[in-house]
Amino acid sequence: MALIQNPFDHDLPSADTPRVHVQLDGKWEEVPRGLNVIEVARRFGKLIPHYCYHPKLSIAGNCRMCLFEMGTPKLGPERKPILDGEGRPELQWMPRPQIACAxxxxxxxxxxxGSPxxxxxxxxxxxxxxxxxPLDCPICDQAGECKLQEHAFDYGKGRSRFGEEKVRKPKRVDIGPRILLDDERCILCTRCIRFAREIADDDCLGITERGGYNRLSIYPDKRFTSNYSLNTADICPVGALTTKDFRFRMRVWFLKETESICVDCATGCNVTIGSREGFVHRLTPRVNEAVNSHWMCDQGRLGFHPIHSKHRVLEPARRAETGLxxxxxxxxxxxxxxxxxKQNPSSLALLVSARLTNEELFLVQxxxxxxxxESEIFTEVVPRKGVADGLLRSDDLNPNSQGARILGIGADGEKLPELRKGIEEGKIRALFCLHEDAVGAGVPEEMLERLSLLVWQGILADKTCEKAHWVLPGASFAEKSGSMVNRAGRVQRLQRAIPTPGRAKEDVWILQGLILALGGEDLGQGGPDVFSKMAAATPAFQGLTWAGLGDQGAPLPA
Amino acid sequence: MAEIGTAKGPAAEHRIILRYADEPDYTTDIDCYLRHGGYEQLRKALSMEPAAIVAEVKASGLRGRGGAGFPTGTKWGFIDHAKNQKPVYLLCNADESEPGTFKDRQIIYKDPHQLLEGMIISSYANRAHLAYIYIRGEMVRGAQILERALAEARAKNFLGENILGSGYDLDMFVFRGAGAYICGEETGLIESLEGKRAYPRIKPPYFPAVLGLYLCPTIVNNVETLCNVKHIVEMGGAAYAKIGTPNNTGTRIWCVSGDVRRPGYFEYDGGAITMGELLYDVCGGIRDGNRLKAVIPGGSSAKVLRAGETYRIRRKNSQGTMEEVEMKLEDLPLDFDTIAASGSMSGSGGIIVMDHTRDMVECLNNLSAFYAHESCGQCTPCREGALWMHKILDRMAEGEGRPEDPQLLLDLAEQIAGRTICAFGEACSWPVESFVAKFREEFEAKAAKEHERLQPAC
Incomplete structure (x- = not known):
């Protein structure tokens, strides 16, 4: 079960559904009763082309692309099916084509x-x-991932007999803060309308005008402000709905696709990172029925931009009189x-981020x-509280709080007041901040100046970085491989999509370097290596392997 | 009208539904209706079992008068009252908007209580406690008449709680349509009634008898059909079935428009009159002494019939065996089956007559303009195809035809029919298909004009 409740799951009949026999292109197959015919075909490697059908939305049946020839058993005189030599029913074929989606x-x-x-x-x-x-594929963002293009190529005539003036409709309609509409490209499949109504619960889209002049519109004086609005751009089979963020940025066939997860909250939505030449251009949701199904929130989707910020710290540095x-x-x-x-352990504190991967946290451990x-070292994570929206967003905005808890790094930031008190009282003399800002965590800026050692590791320069004696530039989520545990206790992989910029390094590499310099053991060079050591050393991860996590992750062993 | 039925032998009009409608002193108020025996059948019906009324309707052989000719009793039989837990709704489809059809309007404007009585009986038979009259938005006066009639019926306890002491409750409302042809498609009507855009629903699963209004079992019947129910109760199903011919029982109201001397509406027993008798004897022949060119026999979506055509009709003869006869257009008896056998349909009974002065391209363009405007645009073939066909025809009518146009029109019509959510796909493509096929020479003539036009120098 996904963490989001889908109103429909046409592709996922419950496991106890009785099986029936259907004849698919001449071959008898066994499928669950009531399974959608598009899904029946998909299970056996056949594509019934479609536009309006979506496995998670109500059935509209309006595109008529999924028309197929339907057969029913011939009935004998006693209204019993007539069987052929092999005991299969003889079929009679309906003269009218039927829609597979319904x-x-x-x-x-x-x-x-595939009949004539x-x-x-x-x-x-x-x-x-x-x-x-409009056939404006050369300037359309959807080109390359457009169902209209693909199906035109596979099922179309290759030429048009249309010699009339085309219908003109509005273009560049600003329907929401993050999304734009081109009505001429729209094929009126109503997927976006159904998504807004059935999943985003923001029923603001609809069709206006009539017949050939029909167009997608937004309710007057309304804006499509839902935090899930950009999913409509994903499910839009054509280039009618495009995201303002990605529009005109990159042709999609140039994008390298890396399967990873979103790190904007504890849900850990599965994403595909689209990058090119060291630059992330977009995140799109990747199907995982145990986590996010087909969706992700706009906030998470657009949350990658800081990794290309001009405030990125790019060089390891030491603070001197004149600066870094x-x-x-x-x-x-x-x-x-x-x-x-050199520090007395009791005067050392580690301020760790719950946005680090399990591997990094393991190395911190x-x-x-x-x-x-002999003494304890103060360690704590910084909590980030958000508001759960009942769909995908969690109230915990740290993507790996669970991992930090499992690895004994910290939990909910309960000890944070002690940090400030310790520095104030002079008990804590040295602070190592890993991807966290001590100032943001409640330690006043001037108090940091009392520290004899302040090490900062992170990606974006912050107040702590400005005071740090040592600056270690780390990696963003797109620049490293590793694993995280989401709020439902699912261990999922991040995959490195782009190299770290400048002289920044993956955090595992930095932490491993420190461990080696302190005479510790070599725990491996990358996330996957460290994972196996961590899994062996941590009872909660026992039995998990990096490869075994796969693209869909795996639940924590019970 | 004295000469009608006297001159050359067609049977005189047999008015059942429109019996009083055109009498000079007949008014729409309930007192007038009661003076003419109104609501007597309601009393009779309320003393019967609902299932008995359904049985009478089945026995009567009544077929829907809205266009498809579906047997009404069978439709009513789809609701399984033993299993059904949901409320049942009865809807009257008074969204009469098929070009060439103006029969329901006569009933509503002239004899509204007949419709109400038919509806109350039908609601009782189907165990509905709420009924709606979905009236075409343009019929403003009709809606007012019905509102008044409903108020009068309520005041006399023909509607409301415990109707006439029978223990049966029914309320009924008028709902004014949203001004689109597609609102007359039964599932579009239901959507519209629910306050949504009148997009027809996909069938399966949304058969009205199972998942109709508010996803409850719903009966949708045409105005004329519901009026007939009253008369079936009056005379009994078996007696009603004797009117007309087998499978075409009862009377039908034919609406004749176009190039005849006396257009109008005429009520005849099913199959009692031929096309020729109706056009020449009843309607006084083609106007201005012109020749007949074509007839659309059942509302604008029916396929056109060309004058001079002959049809091979298979029918039951008097011995009960099948025989095949050849018939001219003028000899076709007006009923459901013969006109269907001629390749068209009697549909809503709207007969549109075109004489030899008519340009078939222009005629078809006129129809296609209607369909392009009325397509709801929900599903692809009809949305794109109806407008495309209209653009081609408009261009041809303007003298800008191209040689490929006639074949293209036929191809497009074929790409629409049978592939859409509702019957509008057929409605918009059948005229095109039949006009182009039957008057191909006129379309080719318009299409071949291209070489005469000045071509650009390059």
Whole structure:
């Protein structure tokens, strides 16, 4: 079950559904009763082309692209099916094509997906859809991932007989803060309308005008402000709905696709990172029925932009009289390790982010063990509270709070007041901030100046970075591989999509360097290596393997 | 009208539904209706079992008068009252907007209580406690008449709680349509009644008898059909079935418009009169001494019939065996089956006559303009195809035809019919298909004009 409740799950019949036999293009197959015919075909590697059908939305049946030839068992005199030599029912084929999206599997259903009638229907619908379409693929963002393009290529005639003036409709309609509408490209499949109504619960879209002049419109004086509005751009089969953020940024076929997860909250929506030449251009949701189904929120989707901020820290550095002085990594790591070792463990504090991966947290744990000697080292994470929206967003905005808890780094930031008090009273003399801002966590800026050692590791310069004695530039979520545990206790992988900018390094590499400099053991060079060591050392992860997590993640072992 | 039925032998009009409608002193108020025996059948019906009324309607062989000719009793039988837990609704489809059809309007404007009585009986038979009259938005006066009639019926306890002491409750409302042809499609009507855009629903699963208004079992019947129910109760199903011919029982109101001397509406027994008799004897022949060119026999969406055509009709003869006869257009008896056998349909009974002065391209363009405007635009073939066909025809009518146009029109019509959510796909493509096929030479002539036009120099 996904963490979001879908109103429909046409592709996921419950496991106890009785099985029936259907004939798919001449072959008898067994499928769950009531399974949507599009999904029946999909299970056996056949595509019934469609536009308006979406497995998670109500059935509209308006695009007519999924027309197929339907057969039903021939009935004998006693209204019993007539069986052929192999004991299968003989079929009679309906003269009128039926829509696959509104037909569900029953015993003896016959499906023809490529008969002459079906092909003629597909050609006809394609010709109609393209008649008034602007055919502006060269300047359309959807080009390359457009169902109209794909199906025109696969099922269309290749040429148009339309010699009339096309219908003109509004273009560049600003329907929401993050989304734009081009009505001429719209094929009126109503997926966005149904999404807004059934999932986003923001029923503001609809069709106005009539017949060939129909167009998608937003309710007067309303804006499509839903935090899920950009999903409509994903499910829009054409380029009618485009995101303002990605519009005109990059042709999609240039994008390298990396399967990863969103780190904007504890839900851990599965995403595909679209990047090119070291630059992330967009995140799109990736289907995972145990987490986000097909969706993600706009906030998470657009949350990647800071990784390309001009405030990114790009060089390891030491603070000198005149400011930050860049240094070489081996030197910096050695010096930082030395400074940490010199500290009395009881006066050392680690302020760790719950946005780090399990592997990084595991290395922090090892680093702490190396430094602690006899006494405890203060460690805590910084909580981030948001508002759960009942859909996907969690009230915990840290993506790996669970991991931090499991690895004993911290939990809910309950000890944070102690940090401030410790620095104030002079008990804490050294502070290592990992991807966290001590100022933001409640330590006043001037108090940081009392510290004899302040090490900062992170990506964006903040108040703590300005005071830090040592600055270690780390990696953003798109620049590293690792795992996180989402709010439902699912261990999921991040994958590195782009290299770290400048001389910034993956955090695992930095932490490993410090551990080695302190004489600790080599725990591996990347996320996957560290994962196996961590899984072996941590009972909660016992039995998990990096490869075993796969693209869909795995639940924590019970 | 004295000469009608006297001159050359067609049977005199047999007015059942329109019996009093055109009598000079007949008014729409309830007192007048009661003086003419009104609401007597309601009393009779309320003393019967609902199932008995359904049985009478089944026995009568009554077929829907809205256009499709579906047997009314069978439609009513789709609701399984033993299992049904939901409320049942009865809807009267008074969204009469098929071009060439103006029969329901006569009933509503001249004899509203007949409709009400038919509806109350039908609601009782179907165990509905709420009924709506979905009246075409343009019929403003009709809605007012019905509102008044409803108030009068309520005051006399023909509507409301415990009707005439029978223990049966029914309320009924008038709902004014949203001004679109598609609101007359039964599932579009239901959507519209629910306050939504009148997009027809997909069938399956949304058959009105199962998932109709508010997803409850719903009966949708035409005005004329519901009026007939009253008369079936009066005379009994078996007696009603004797009117007309088998499978075409009862009377039908034919609306004749176009190029005849005396257009109008005429009520005849099913199959009692031929096309020729209706056009020449009843309607006085083609206007201005012109020749007949074509007839659309059942509202504008029916396929056109061309004068001079002959049809091979298979029908039951008097011995009960099937025989095939050849018939001219003028000899076609007006009923559901023969006109269907001629390749068209008697649909809503709207007969549109065109004489030899009519340009078929212009005629079809006129129809296609209507369909392009009235397509709801929900599903692709009809939305794009209806407008496309109209653009082609408009261009041809303007003298800008191209040689490929006639075939293109036929192809487009074929790409629409049978592939849409509702019957509008057929409604908009059948005229095109039949006009182009039957008057191909006129379309080719318009299409071939291209070489005569000045071509650009380059």
């Amino acid at each position: 037909t569900t599997a029953f015993e003896g259903l016959g499906i023809r997906t 009638l079906v092909e003629s229907c597909q050609k006809g619908v394609m010709e109609f859809l393209l008649a008034n379409h 002085f860049p240094g070489e990594w081996p030197f910096v790591l050695r010096q930082v390790a030395e400074s940490l070792r 090892r680093l702490r063990d190396l430094l602690r000697g």
